[in-house]
Amino acid sequence: MTMNQNKDANPFKQRDEYYFQQRFEDYSVSSTYVTMRDGVKIAMTICLPKGLSPEEKIPALLYQTRYHRAHHLRLPYRWIWNEIVDYYPKTELFTAGGYAVLFVDVRGCGASYGYRLGPFSEEEVKDGVDIVDWITSQPWSDGNVVSNGISYTGFTAEWLATNNHPKVKSIMTGHSGWDPFVDMILPGGCYNTAFIQLWSFYGKQLDQNVMKQMKMLAAHRWILMKGVKHIHSDKDYSQLKEAIEEHKQNEAVYDNISEVTYRDEDIRIEIAESSFDERSIFKYQEDLQKLNIPIYSWASWLDANFADVVIERFLNLSNPQVAIIGDWNHGAHLPANPYDPSRPEVIPSPRERIKTEISFFNRCLKGGGLKSKTLYYYTMGEERWKKTDIWPPLGQSLQRWYFQENNRLAKEEPEANEGSDDYKVNFRAGTGFLNRWMGPAGTPIRYTDRKKDDEKLYLYTSLHLENDLEITGNPIVTLYLSSTHEDGAIFVYLEDVDEEGNVIYITDGNLRLIHRKVSSEKPPYKTIIPYHSFLKKDALPLVPNEVAEIKFGLHATSVLIKKGHRIRVAIAGADRDMFKRYPAKGKPIITIERNKKYPSFIEIPIISRE
Amino acid sequence: MEELFPKLNNIFNDTIEIREDKDQLLIELKIKKKDIVPGDLGKPNEVKEMIRMFGGVKQEISLDVAVDENTNIITIKMRNKEEFEIISTAMKNLWKNASNLLIEASNVEPGSAGSFKDLGDFDENY
Structure with missing residues (x-):
């Protein structure tokens, strides 16, 4: 083609x-x-x-x-x-x-x-x-x-x-x-x-x-x-x-x-x-x-x-x-x-x-x-x-950005043998009602400055970009995490932080953790993101306090992040405005690993601008 | 559809002719739209509702409404001069109100319809 x-x-x-x-x-x-x-x-x-x-x-x-x-x-x-x-x-x-x-x-x-x-x-x-x-x-x-x-x-x-x-x-x-x-x-x-x-x-x-x-x-x-x-x-x-x-x-x-x-x-x-x-x-x-x-x-x-x-x-x-x-x-x-x-x-x-x-x-x-x-x-x-006439578009490649200490997001892999962050799930986190998931009601879709929303989330932010960065396609996140509970959900937001600190929504993705198994079976249709079957046979509750790999795709997008801006990954365990609560009761503490053995990262589909 | 709303008041004025007869205590509305579906010109209770909701006439006024589908004329008869004046005033602002209300409503965020709480309820019966 x-x-x-x-x-x-x-x-x-x-x-x-x-x-x-x-x-x-x-x-x-x-x-x-x-x-x-x-x-x-x-x-x-x-x-x-x-x-x-x-x-x-x-x-x-x-x-x-x-x-x-x-x-x-x-x-x-x-x-x-x-x-x-x-x-x-x-x-x-x-x-x-x-x-x-x-x-x-x-x-x-x-x-x-x-x-x-x-x-x-x-x-x-x-x-x-x-x-x-x-x-x-x-x-x-x-x-x-x-x-x-x-x-x-x-x-x-x-x-x-x-x-x-x-x-x-x-x-x-x-x-x-x-x-x-x-x-x-x-x-x-x-x-x-x-x-x-x-x-x-x-x-x-x-x-x-x-x-x-x-x-x-x-x-x-x-x-x-x-x-x-x-x-x-x-x-x-x-x-x-x-x-x-x-x-x-x-x-x-x-x-x-x-x-x-x-x-x-x-x-x-x-x-x-x-x-x-x-x-x-x-x-x-x-x-x-x-x-x-x-x-x-x-x-x-x-x-x-x-x-x-x-x-x-x-x-x-x-x-x-x-x-x-x-x-x-x-x-x-x-x-x-x-x-x-x-x-x-x-x-x-x-x-x-x-x-x-x-x-x-x-x-x-x-x-x-x-x-x-x-x-x-x-x-x-x-x-x-x-x-x-092809997808992903020509010139696309996945670029890894790792979670680092001090809430940093960087292209370098973590070198330390230990390193993790605890996040007590804030069930007051949400996206309001004018978002992609209420969108099919015909309402406005308005992701305004997410600075305040981010206060309830766990953040990893890059340094200022030295060049413009085009993202086109599905970002894929790989998290190594443990939780105090068998069930839960992870919501990941990819954001653009401008020079003034305004936070612009790019895209997001989420996964209920019992559906974490990436199936090796052939999906019913070709897809670019990791395949989760959501079938009963593939359900895999977490073992409390045991590290598990959580890998899923975010929704496709196409944005240009300007030189001088920063990339942010914001992590939540709930969206109270739209989604059911997982687990139904309790307040899980999620530990996100970011070390040599368990390097959590996001893969961003970038398009070469040359 | 919303792009039609700003032109609405003018369309009302062009499409509906209002004739008043103070002596007879009558107001006639002649609808000049050609292709009105038979039965769609309206029922007397719908005309009364229109005056209440868009004309802002909240007090009880007994109106005698006749709908003539052959001539496309709606005749509203009042009982006395005071009531005639109230309806006549209401009719003068009705097109403008019906237009503005629609524009205002189209600008309201979903879930924030509180600004219409004084408007009252429509009769949902056909």
């Missing part, structure tokens, strides 16, 4: 004959129920370009959501906006570019009938086939369907592709996971309580068409939206009421997984064979590759584990791909770059981003096709886009 690294490779500035062109001024909105193979009626809102001649056939963009496909607005907003204003300017741009846009409530949600036992159930995924059949039988359809989405809808777009429907020609999945166990639910085996609880509650309310919860999460949506939009012909809302009644059978995610520790545990007692893996996209890699459809995959360095997901798709799937990793929040509505905290608006603008998405689909549908894989990534601190 050849290397192609272009220092001015902004994916949103690419222009060719497939670039978005406005063909239509306005669009119409209608809605209907589509009946699935088992009789369940699925609600759909259909947006078509106005002025489309009866002879002209167009492709369709399918968007399947569990968050209300369309909204019944309150007065007076309903007098000026339509039911899909929430998606502005997506619908405007796609219809202007000559696409039909179809918004679907997945079964058990919104105005659709049926119920859901969990996200991405087999039935929900199969609905995609029936929906595509319906779409391509419409008089305006040219027989081509593409699908896109962010977060849940990014998942549904990718799941749609696993059906291998020949009329689905391309998909675009943004900020979505393909191994939800580690991507957002139990990263490092630590339960993401705060997010899962919120998301589960929020979903439950939505499925019962209650919008009150929005007051706390997104107040403008509470003011604007009364609830899900009924199908237009359902004038007395009787069908909507029936559908919502059926949703009462829905299972709540939190109720079903809050006690899960291992990847191979059943996530629903009622369905013995359903495990995390069964509902994870990585398990369906072969299906995804069968038709070799082009994939546009994108995320942010700062949002959950989704940048790593983009990289894993890039490494594991043979499909032609455009992969993009930027510096925004979940869904790219807000800036999130910790190196540029005063940036007022997200870059690119939603309009510019969506035009790029349309251009990608145009290329896939209108003859250009896509043959290769390209990954575009943004280096924070340098504030530049780069592109590569």
Whole structure:
């Protein structure tokens, strides 16, 4: 594979004959129920370009959501906006570019009938086939369907592709996971309580068409939206009421997984064979590759584990791909770059981003096709886009930085036979709520100066750097430690300390210590970081006060640390704002070894700047 | 969606015509949006809620609201001049309030909706 690294490779500035062109001024909105193979009626809102001649056939963009496909607005907003204003300017741009846009409530949600036992159930995924059949039988359809989405809808777009429907020609999945166990639910085996609880509650309310919860999460949506939009012909809302009644059978995610520790545990007692893996996209890699459809995959360095997901798709799937990793929040509505905290608006603008998405689909549908894989990534601190067709990028090497006495981080290996540091786990340490793990709720992601947070953590800091240092990839930490307890967790933050002592977040990683075994078995998909299986058979509780090796990867990142700054590794044993406490009781003292026999260190993926 | 909010007040003014008849104690709202879904113009209780939530009319005022889907006209009738004046004043600020509230709400951090505690609750029934 050849290397192609272009220092001015902004994916949103690419222009060719497939670039978005406005063909239509306005669009119409209608809605209907589509009946699935088992009789369940699925609600759909259909947006078509106005002025489309009866002879002209167009492709369709399918968007399947569990968050209300369309909204019944309150007065007076309903007098000026339509039911899909929430998606502005997506619908405007796609219809202007000559696409039909179809918004679907997945079964058990919104105005659709049926119920859901969990996200991405087999039935929900199969609905995609029936929906595509319906779409391509419409008089305006040219027989081509593409699908896109962010977060849940990014998942549904990718799941749609696993059906291998020949009329689905391309998909675009943004900020979505393909191994939800580690991507957002139990990263490092630590339960993401705060997010899962919120998301589960929020979903439950939505499925019962209650919008009150929005007051706390997104107040403008509470003011604007009364609830899900009924199908237009359902004038007395009787069908909507029936559908919502059926949703009462829905299972709540939190109720079903809050006690899960291992990847191979059943996530629903009622369905013995359903495990995390069964509902994870990585398990369906072969299906995804069968038709070799082009994939546009994108995320942010700062949002959950989704940048790593983009990289894993890039490494594991043979499909032609455009992969993009930027510096925004979940869904790219807000800036999130910790190196540029005063940036007022997200870059690119939603309009510019969506035009790029349309251009990608145009290329896939209108003859250009896509043959290769390209990954575009943004280096924070340098504030530049780069592109590569291999990962890790050419010139990357792992540079070791050792933990030394006096809280120092240095490239030299420790020479002393003895040396260790005790850290009494501070269970008040946390990351607030505007972080990568709450990010999937669509909240701002804001890692501000971590100076104060670091007071509760154990720190190792380098001397001032003599040259700029680019880090691109996954740092890997190797700790030799003992604890007073069998169970526990380690959270490692990689930080940049500037000349004034401001502490800039770079990335982090964490591991529940009973999952410490680095498995020698083949992982289910290619990964760059040490493979922890999280299986019950591999559980390895610590032996109190006995040194163990703890090795794990931090989330991928790309930053430029400026000359004169310092690198810091900050270690915690808890994140009280987001994660479950390990162990549930007690206050472990962790002893971090830093000597000749047990040299704890971090490996930083640096890119040669020469 | 949020980028639409700053233009909202102007859109309201362009899309909704308000006509007052002091003698008849009537206020008419003519909605000029063309493609309103049948049944979506609103129900009388929704119009009353709009006046309460966005017009700031907290006292009990008995309004007679008629919704005509054929003409897209909503007629609000008051019982006396005092009440007419209250609603008339509320209507003059309603578009601005509805716009500003949305802008304000979109700038509120998640979990900090305390600034809306005086707004009251919406009727969640369709």
